[in-house]
Every structure is written in structure tokens, then in C-alpha cells.
Amino acid sequence: METPKLQIALDNYDLPSALAPVQKAAAHIDVIECGTILCLAEGMHAVRIMRSLFPEKTILADVRIVEAGSLISKMAFDAGANWVSVVSGATMMTVESVQKEAQKRNGQVQIELIDGWTWEQAKCWRALGVPQVITHRSRDAEAKGALTWSEKDFDEIRKLNDLGFSVTVTGGVVPQDIPLFKGVPVYVFIAGRGIYAASDPAAAAKQFKDVITETFKS
Amino acid sequence: METPKLQIALDNYDLPSALAPVQKAAAHIDVIECGTILCLAEGMHAVRIMRSLFPEKTILADVRIVEAGSLISKMAFDAGANWVSVVSGATMMTVESVQKEAQKRNGQVQIELIDGWTWEQAKCWRALGVPQVITHRSRDAEAKGALTWSEKDFDEIRKLNDLGFSVTVTGGVVPQDIPLFKGVPVYVFIAGRGIYAASDPAAAAKQFKDVITETFKS
Structure with missing residues (x-):
């Protein structure tokens, strides 16, 4: 199994507060996510600036x-x-139009699985060639009291992976959660405030990266 | 029946191209929509600048x-x-959190009705106090060949209005469509490119406004 990537979700309200932690943590980060909040706050300037500063990183524009x-x-x-x-x-028409644009641009589409999605849809997304999905606990649900990751979540990830999706996992993931995912085919783990709001973002990112490497070593 | 409002949807890729037409058409416009595309392109600067230029207008941030x-x-x-x-x-948890914020701020929440919404949901939104819904034809569906407004659409608008919603209508509305809505309880008509891409945005907006006034005069 490939070692999962580490993605930093920048859900800051402005670029200055997003840039400082990502600059510090970058060495341990594979994917930089310009979060929905940051995109809505600063527009595509956020993506443009991340691209200029981190030309070698994968950048996700979480434009939803x-x-x-x-x-x-x-x-x-x-x-x-x-x-x-x-x-x-x-x-599906919208998904198809994004997938076509992505193929032209050598980019990738991620489907964010929101309450109410169906396996029927998932099969259609794969048929259109969509390579990625994100499964998550919503911020609002988290705010009402943290649920923990369960066998049900892991089964869903396995099933999505069996369909051919690369699966990103998000929603308040902390380093202590990662070992629970041992043997589960995760493509990307997302950490947000756990890194960007840490007093030492580099150390926080390294801690995530180390536990991912340890958990998924063959 | 109250005369429906006219909303200009600014789905431009940048502020300069959005500002010029809205400045020209403003006298005939009730609601300025900073469209999803404009919000994602320029961030909340788009809303901030519209607010500073048009302090007396209603502004919708179509942040979806x-x-x-x-x-x-x-x-x-x-x-x-x-x-x-x-x-x-x-x-519903997310809708509730936005509705609470809106009430604190004397703002209003609009639910965008996307394929798959249910009347069950609609009743819950009303129970939470949400005052507005938008019913529309998707841009992607439009691109595949324009559907026209039908009795089915009008019945849906009436039923939403009966539930207590103020209903906004969007999706390629042209002035010739407006008379079709005679007697239908529309709160807001949205025009986008029909105004902002017109050679004379003021004349285009006035044409919409005039036909709305004519159609809905008692």
C-alpha cells in the first residue's frame, strides 16, 4: 500500500494568516489545500500565490x-x-464538465461526499473518469460533539477504493487517529487547524507525517 | 401581489468587468448579487467594494x-x-447555523434548490425560519439546450410561496419570459449576462424592470 499523503487544509480568513504556517510546515506537506473559506475570502489570488511560492507542491482549490x-x-x-x-x-452534467476541463489541464477532480450521496452516483463518477473522493465529518457535526472514526468509516473507504477511487479522509483528524487507519487504503489525510493553528506548525506537520509513515510502513 | 425585485447576478471573473455594468445599470436594480464565480475570483473584496459603492442596495453574496x-x-x-x-x-445543522448567524446580523438566508431537494427539507427550512429559496435551471443544463419555463415550474413556485418562502427565479431569464410569470408569486427575478454583457446595461436593466412592472401591475 502506498503511504498516504499529508494535506494541509488552509481554512484561514486571509492570506497572511495562511502563508506563515504553510511556509513553516511545507517540508512535511504533500498537498496544499486552499480551503473554501480562504478561496471565498481572498479569491483565486490565494491559489495563485501558493502556486508561486510552492511550485513543486500539489495544490487543491477546494472550490466545492x-x-x-x-x-x-x-x-x-x-x-x-x-x-x-x-x-x-x-x-452528473456538472461533474462531467469539470472532469473534461480537468483532463484537458492534466488536473484531477475530487468529489466531496456530502450527506445523501449514493453508491449509484459513485459508480457514475467513476464511469466519467473521476479519480478522487473525499469522505469527511462535517465541521458543523464536529462542532456538535466529535464522533470518532469507526469500522463503518473504514469499510466505506475500502469500498470506495475498490471502485477505483483515491480516497481523502478529513474532519478533525489528529495524529492519534492515524494508527486506527492501519491497512485502510487512504490516499490523503487532511489536517487543518492541527497544523496551521499549532504553535509550531513544522513540528505539528512532522508529527502527522511521522505517524503516517510509521502506520503505513510495509 | 408585490412587484418582484430585479437582481443583477454578477458572475464575472474579476471586479473591473463587474463594476462597469453594475454602475451603469444600478438605477434599475434592487439586488446586487456577487455571484459564486466573482466571489471565488476576487474573494469577499467583491462584496466589500459593492457595499461601499452601493450602500442603499441589497447585496447577495452567492457563496453557496x-x-x-x-x-x-x-x-x-x-x-x-x-x-x-x-x-x-x-x-439541517449547517442551515441552522447560517440562519442563526443571519438573525443576529439582520440578514437573510436563501436556499438554492439543487436537483434532488425534497418538500420534506423545504418544510424543515421554514421551521428553522429560512425566508427565501431560489429555483433555477442549472447553467450546465442550459448550456445543453434551453428548456423553457413551464406550468410545472410555476406550480412549484406557488407551492413554495404557500409554504411561506419568498421565491427567487433564475436561469437564463430574458425579458420575453417575464409575462409568462403573470400571477405567479415571484419575489426576485435574476438577470445576469442579459444585463452585464449587454452593450447598454442601463437600457437592458430598464427593459427588465419595465416588463416586470407591466406584468405585475394590479
Whole structure:
């Protein structure tokens, strides 16, 4: 099994507060996510600046496309994103338009699995060639009291992986959670505030990276 | 029946191209929508600048919230928005968090009805106090060949209005469509490219406004 990547989700309200921690933690990070909040706060300038500062990193523009798929994805790829996100509630026509744009640009589409998605949809996304999904606990659900990762979550990840998806896991993941995922085919773990709000973002990122490496060593 | 409002949807890729038409058309416009594309391109600066230029207008930040409801709506209200949008796929917890923020700020929440929404959900949104919904044809569906407005659409608008919602209508509305809505309880008509891409945005907006006034005069 390939070692999962570490993604930093930058859900800051402005670029200055996003840039400082990512600069410190970058050595341990594989994927930089310009979060929905940061994209809405600063626009595609956020993606453009990350691309200029970190030319070697994978950048996800978490624009959460609902419709106007080709326009929004074009804008994100133009700004330097490698990956763009589409919510599971988008129509297949929208998913298809983003997937087409991504293929032209050598980019990738991620479907964010929101409550109510179906396996029927998942099969259609794969048929369209979508390579990635994100499974997560919503921020609002987390805020109401943390659920923990369960065998049900792991089974879902396995099943998505069996369909051919690379699966990203997010939603309040802390380093202590990672060993629970041993043997589960995770493509990317996302950490947000756990890194960018840490007093030492480099040490926090290294801790994530080390536990991922340890957990998934063959 | 109250005369429906006219909303200009600014789905431009940057502020300069959005500002010129809205400045020209402003006299005929009730609601300025900073579209999803504009918000993602320029961030909340787009809302902030519209608020500074048009202090007397209603401003919708079409941020299409999926989750992180209170954070994103707070950001939009801080920037000067009166209304914020939430997609129908968001959980009730997310809708509730945005509605709470809106009530604190004297703002309003709009639910964007995306394929797959249910009347069950609609009743829950009303129970939470959400005052507005948007019913639309998706840009991607439009691109595949324009559907026209039908009795089915009008019945849906009436039924939403009966539930207590103020209903916004969008999706390639042209002035010739407006008379079709005679007697249908529309709260807001949205025009986008029909105004901002017109050679004379003021004349285009006036044409919309005039036909709305004519159609809905008692």
C-alpha cells in the first residue's frame, strides 16, 4: 500500500494568516489545500500565490463546485490548482464538465461526499473518469460533539477504493487517529487547524507525517 | 401581489468587468448579487467594494454554503452582504447555523434548490425560519439546450410561496419570459449576462424592470 499523503487544509480568513504556517510546515506537506473559506475570502489570488511560492507542491482549490463547473474549474486551473473539488450534490452534467476541463489541464477532480450521496452516483463518477473522493465529518457535526472514526468509516473507504477511487479522509483528524487507519487504503489525510493553528506548525506537520509513515510502513 | 425585485447576478471573473455594468445599470436594480464565480475570483473584496459603492442596495453574496455555515456567513455579513446562499444539499445543522448567524446580523438566508431537494427539507427550512429559496435551471443544463419555463415550474413556485418562502427565479431569464410569470408569486427575478454583457446595461436593466412592472401591475 502506498503511504498516504499529508494535506494541509488552509481554512484561514486571509492570506497572511495562511502563508506563515504553510511556509513553516511545507517540508512535511504533500498537498496544499486552499480551503473554501480562504478561496471565498481572498479569491483565486490565494491559489495563485501558493502556486508561486510552492511550485513543486500539489495544490487543491477546494472550490466545492455545485454548478457552472467548467467556468469555475477553468478559473482554478488557470490560477495554478492541480485538483479541484465538486460536491456530491452536483448533477452528473456538472461533474462531467469539470472532469473534461480537468483532463484537458492534466488536473484531477475530487468529489466531496456530502450527506445523501449514493453508491449509484459513485459508480457514475467513476464511469466519467473521476479519480478522487473525499469522505469527511462535517465541521458543523464536529462542532456538535466529535464522533470518532469507526469500522463503518473504514469499510466505506475500502469500498470506495475498490471502485477505483483515491480516497481523502478529513474532519478533525489528529495524529492519534492515524494508527486506527492501519491497512485502510487512504490516499490523503487532511489536517487543518492541527497544523496551521499549532504553535509550531513544522513540528505539528512532522508529527502527522511521522505517524503516517510509521502506520503505513510495509 | 408585490412587484418582484430585479437582481443583477454578477458572475464575472474579476471586479473591473463587474463594476462597469453594475454602475451603469444600478438605477434599475434592487439586488446586487456577487455571484459564486466573482466571489471565488476576487474573494469577499467583491462584496466589500459593492457595499461601499452601493450602500442603499441589497447585496447577495452567492457563496453557496455546503458546510462551515457560520464561518462563511459571518465572513459574508462582515463584508457587507444582506443575503447569503446555502445549497439545498447542506445538512439541517449547517442551515441552522447560517440562519442563526443571519438573525443576529439582520440578514437573510436563501436556499438554492439543487436537483434532488425534497418538500420534506423545504418544510424543515421554514421551521428553522429560512425566508427565501431560489429555483433555477442549472447553467450546465442550459448550456445543453434551453428548456423553457413551464406550468410545472410555476406550480412549484406557488407551492413554495404557500409554504411561506419568498421565491427567487433564475436561469437564463430574458425579458420575453417575464409575462409568462403573470400571477405567479415571484419575489426576485435574476438577470445576469442579459444585463452585464449587454452593450447598454442601463437600457437592458430598464427593459427588465419595465416588463416586470407591466406584468405585475394590479
